[in-house]
Amino acid sequence: MNIxxxxxxxxxxxxxxxGAFNNLPGKGRPLKLEDDSHVPPELRLAYRIMKMADxxxxxxxxxxxxxxxxxxxxxLPDEKAKLHHMRKLNFLVMKLRMMRKTSPLLEExxxxxxxxxxxxxxxxxxxxxxxxx
Numbered sequence: 860m861n862i863x864x865x866x867x868x869x870x871x872x873x874x875x876x877x878g879a880f881n882n883l884p885g886k887g888r889p890l891k892l893e894d895d896s897h898v899p900p901e902l903r904l905a906y907r908i909m910k911m912a913d914x915x916x917x918x919x920x921x922x923x924x925x926x927x928x929x930x931x932x933x934x935l936p937d938e939k940a941k942l943h944h945m946r947k948l949n950f951l952v953m954k955l956r957m958m959r960k961t962s963p964l965l966e967e968x969x970x971x972x973x974x975x976x977x978x979x980x981x982x983x984x985x986x987x988x989x990x991x992x
Contacts, residue, residue, distance in 0.1 A: 919956050938979055945975055 860868070863936050874880060906916060917921065926946045935941050 918955065918958055921951060921958070925951050925955065938982065941979070942974055952980065 893912065895906070898906055909916065928944060928951065932941055932944050932948065935944065
């Protein structure tokens, strides 16, 4: 043990004896450690600083916008508005794919497109039949 480690260890022991660690918040509960193993080591510090400043990396901001747009699409009754927002959703997904070399969990965003198209196509014959009457 070098001199600095000994000094630090002595200071910690003195603080423990003085009771400085007795009333810490979260005492007796497990620590909430954040798993940042998915973040490259050279970006971890920058991401931690951004998190403390309540900022998101551009990829996460875009993913957040995609999720909000999906919720909006699920609630929209108007077909024209759905098509407009679906185009915007497809653009955002494409933009996210271009930002990242891999796109994990991106398939979940593509689930809505076929369902919406299927629903729109199913509604067309009914609308055309009612228009013909």
